[in-house]
Amino acid sequence: MLRGRSIGITLAVVAVVTVAATLAGVVAITIEMIIDGHPKNVVLTVVAIAGLVGLGVALVVARRLVKVSRGLVAAVEAVSPSQDFVPPPGRLPAELDTISKALEQAYRRLREGRERERALEGARRELVAWVSHDLRTPLAGMRAMVEALEDGVVQDPATVTRYHNQIRLEVDRLSHMVDDLFELSRIHAGALRLTPRPIGLGDLVADVLAGVEALAGAKGVRLAAEAEPVLPVYADAAELGRALRNLVINAIRHTPEDGTVVVRAVAADDAVRLSVADCCGGIPEDDLPRVFEVAFRGEAARSPGPDRGAGLGLAIARGIVEAHEGAIAVVNEGAGCRFEISLPVSGPALADPI
Incomplete structure (x- = not known):
């Protein structure tokens, strides 16, 4: 009572x-x-x-x-x-x-949660602004070219072919942007499904470099790899390959002509490390903690040009690595910076798809 x-x-x-x-x-x-x-x-x-x-x-x-x-x-x-x-x-x-x-x-966790929520909301607003800009610019160009073709303003075969090629390039770029947005939304919603299995990092590095060789050749950037072919890790080959590819593409885009991008895979105790080193000139110290945030693009020297993405590649890479119970970091080193992925050699927590 x-x-x-x-x-x-x-x-x-x-x-x-x-x-x-x-x-x-x-x-x-x-x-x-x-x-x-x-x-x-x-x-x-x-x-x-x-x-x-x-x-x-x-x-x-x-x-x-x-x-x-x-x-x-x-x-x-x-x-x-x-x-x-x-x-x-x-x-x-x-x-x-x-x-x-x-x-x-409990109150400390609530405050940290509110701070993360505010940071995420700010990142979302920034993402919307960047994506809106990145969508508006190519769409305006494609509309102008289509209207010129429809109105007969452009009739010579060389210009028509150039317009068609440019429209195709812009469509491909917008498609990649939509794919990145979809992947990022899956990561943030916790809907990323992994199918982990034992893979060799040497083969993974070779496949990624083969896929970006054309981009590096067009930019005049050399690619180098240092990896043991049989270095094992328990991971989803497709998703981990996407994370590494995003890092390599980011390095190629910010490395000047005749520079070198080096990809390494080494074993360290109970973990393996994948690193991508470039010659970008380094990242300002104040920007280092933010490079993996959604839509972060840093200083003007690293702002996107016609061949840039929507600033989602590094954020997607971090989401994929964390889904593998790994860690990703960046440090300034030598003539540029080095992105490093650390993964457990074996992942019992990843024994079943998550």
């Missing part, structure tokens, strides 16, 4: 019931033992004093518990959305101290 009432009332009732039961028992024993006169008065006096002392101690303890519990509630109510939980001053009982620490951790 008292489980929904104040702790103070509960303790007071417990004390009263205890004293009343003890007093009743002593009185009954006294009567049964036919104690009379002065001994009887002494027994009843001792019992009464013990009861009053017990009741007083219960009230003091209850008051203390009520005070600290109200202080805990006040501390919770005083927390603003931008602040952490501050425990009430003074020493708390063990149970309430445990609750206070749990509240402190």
